[in-house]
Amino acid sequence: MRFRAGMIVAMVVAASGASAADLGSPRLPVAGAVTAAATTWTGIYGGVHLGYGWGQQRVADDNPALFYTVNPRGVFGGFQIGYNQQISQFVVGIEGDISFGSIAQRRAPGALLDEVSKSTSLFASARLRGGVAFGDALVYATGGLGYARSRDMNYLGGAAFGPGWQNDRLGWVAGAGIEYAVNANLSVKVEYLRYDFGSWRRPQAQFWGIGNDFFRASMDTVKVGLNYRFATGPSAVVARY
Numbered sequence: 461m462r463f464r465a466g467m468i469v470a471m472v473v474a475a476s477g478a479s480a481a482d483l484g485s486p487r488l489p490v491a492g493a494v495t496a497a498a499t500t501w502t503g504i505y506g507g508v509h510l511g512y513g514w515g516q517q518r519v520a521d522d523n524p525a526l527f528y529t530v531n532p533r534g535v536f537g538g539f540q541i542g543y544n545q546q547i548s549q550f551v552v553g554i555e556g557d558i559s560f561g562s563i564a565q566r567r568a569p570g571a572l573l574d575e576v577s578k579s580t581s582l583f584a585s586a587r588l589r590g591g592v593a594f595g596d597a598l599v600y601a602t603g604g605l606g607y608a609r610s611r612d613m614n615y616l617g618g619a620a621f622g623p624g625w626q627n628d629r630l631g632w633v634a635g636a637g638i639e640y641a642v643n644a645n646l647s648v649k650v651e652y653l654r655y656d657f658g659s660w661r662r663p664q665a666q667f668w669g670i671g672n673d674f675f676r677a678s679m680d681t682v683k684v685g686l687n688y689r690f691a692t693g694p695s696a697v698v699a700r701y
């Protein structure tokens with residue numbers, strides 16, 4: 461009996477040792493794959509911009525000798541706000557902006573006037589946007605309504621001849637741009653826009669209502685902008701364990 465009991469104990473000890481050997485070194489948890497989250501453009505955004513504009517205003521009087529062109533140009537800055545909706549790789553949205561600056565020129569057109577000037581101090585737009593996202597970059601086209609407030613002046617002997625005219629014009633605007641997401645919230649963009657305000661005529665109030673002036677105006681702008689997307693979106697890196 462004692463011999464059998466000893467054999468049983470020896471077998472139990474041997475089995476325990478074999479099981480312990482099979483366990484080997486402790487196993488550590490394996491981390492899951494670390495993946496970068498794709499940029500999402502969906503949400504409300506707002507920002508600031510700075511740019512350069514150049515335009516053309518063609519003016520013709522009832523007297524053909526008084527035809528002339530003014531080419532204002534200058535820098536501007538302003539603000540924009542908008543909303544994007546991303547559907548797969550496509551992004552659609554709406555944006556409004558307002559800009560302030562001095563896009564102006566004063567020149568001598570000849571004929572009866574010593575100098576004329578045109579200056580645009582404020583312009584704005586309300587546009588649709590549509591584009592395609594390539595990772596962190598968004599390439600888009602845009603178009604809608606444009607507005608500009610400008611003033612025309614005439615000069616004789618270096619002094620202003622009359623109060624001039626303030627023009628508030630509506631027209632169309634179209635262009636394209638590229639926007640790049642710096643992180644989940646910030647993006648930078650470069651954008652070109654073309655404004656066209658059509659043609660109109662105005663009585664020569666400065667000349668006691670004699671005759672009419674005929675105008676046609678357009679403007680081009682290039683700007684860089686910084687946007688903040690208020691929708692936080694996914695974090696830049698997502699890790700799962």
